[in-house]
Amino acid sequence: MRTLYKNLAWGLLTASTFGAAYAQAPATPVKGGTVTSVVAQEPTSLVSFLDTKTDNRDVSAKITEGLLRYDAKFQPQPLLATSWTVSPDGLQYRFKLREGVKFHDGRDFSSADVRYSFLTQKKQGPRGRITLQNLERVDTPDAHTAVLVLSKPAPFLLKSLSSAELPIVPAHRYGDGDPLSSPNVNAPVGTGPFIFEQWVRGSHVILKRNPNYWRPxxxxxxxxxxxxxRDPAAISAAIETGEADVAQNLALADLGRLLQKPNLKLDASYDAFLNNASFLEFNVENPVLAKPEVRHAIAHAVDRNFIVNNVYYKQAELVNSPIPKVLGAYYDDSQFNYGFDVARANQLLDTAGYPRQANGQRFALKLTYIPGAQFKQSAEYLRSALNRVGIKVDILDGDLPTFLKRAYTSREFDLNLNGLGRLFDPSVGVQRIYWSDGIxxxxxxxxASHYNNPQVDNLFRQAAVEVDEAKRAAQFREIQQIVGRDLPVYPIATVPSALRVHSTRVHGxxxxxxxxxxxxxDLWLEASK
Incomplete structure (x- = not known):
């Protein structure tokens, strides 16, 4: 077998790797203290085992660990796996597991937990049909060795093994029952640096230090x-008054005022793992939206710069392709040419056979949006923008479960303003946006759009197993050219979900x-002065 990484030192992963924002931190971390972080959305689960929603991931990864973690250049680093090899044909990944690791309930971590976690996620996880679609079995020759055996290569697999993406859960907590009914969903036991202590619904989660963590x-x-x-203004108030040490999802309009305070600092690091973005998804089963020229017209009617400048206060960037620009070898935005042009939008709608009626309207559409202050504001802007070209938009509000039901089950929408992670590889993050298997x-x-293009499906299938990077890049570029013309989904802007304001006492x-x-x-809290 060809050795890729072996016994990498933890020292490779340091705070300095992640930017100059922490370069001025005192050399010696202070022990103790409580860090309070304020966020807008409550998780639906405290382990991202079978639901990788961002809010779930953010809590889960502090309790439950994956096999690997990644530095700022996306190089894999040891976590629950200390070394790994990949066979020359790309069909076997052998992991040497860290010895002496215990779950928070005192039970030993072993290869049986790796096998259960991978096979269950392949069967029921939201990315199981893509990330793990080629996983045939997991061999466990001993307690500290796990071998992933694939039927076909998966060139993205080594980038998918993080704590949040593919967490390793304790098999004994799940047994043979439905994993979604396990007590581990709401009171997780993991191997991570923090132990779950309390979840008060609608209020808070408390995690406590793991005194027996394997990393000294x-x-x-x-x-x-x-x-x-839930209220962004209240989040801003919490960080301003010192009730919180870290604030996420705060009102962007408050940033200027908050950052004038010498005790506060902005962390605007770009999340190159999730690559979150907002998309306008068209329900192509609606006869009106089934016409590409109508979808093109709606794209031309939307001033995305308005959203970037006024909804995200210039803390976002336009997205001109579903594939993130940071994945430069795969990127092609040549067919996403839908500049803001109201005259062109009107012309396309007339040509499509939808002239304005006596009341000035052409037709009406229902718009759903994923919960969040910026998504709500973007939805309100879309209603106004489309009204200018004669499209009446009714906005359907609701909490996250209501949104998910409307978008993916009952399909009670015509336009869907969604936030999706494009992730670290197009086969994992972008394929699902267009994958007809979801129908x-x-x-x-x-x-959610129920787009069905066999050519696109086939190109994604090829790219998912292609080990020649040049060929794989060409396949992704062709996909972008096709979906750019078809436009079942219109990219809007990056979503600065990792944007956080924190006290200058917070380091790491x-x-x-x-x-x-x-x-x-590595988080620590400087003593009060």
């Missing part, structure tokens, strides 16, 4: 409190490429 000397803080506050086998976060906030889904093991 960490975590530094005694306790992490994660509070859920006959519905799952949340997969193909980021220690992995996935930022908010890091484990807080």
């Amino acid at each position: 000397g960490v975590p530094h803080v005694d306790r992490v409190v994660i509070r859920f506050v 006959k086998n519905p799952l949340i976060w997969i193909n 906030l980021n220690n992995s490429i996935d930022l908010t889904s890091g484990d807080f093991s």
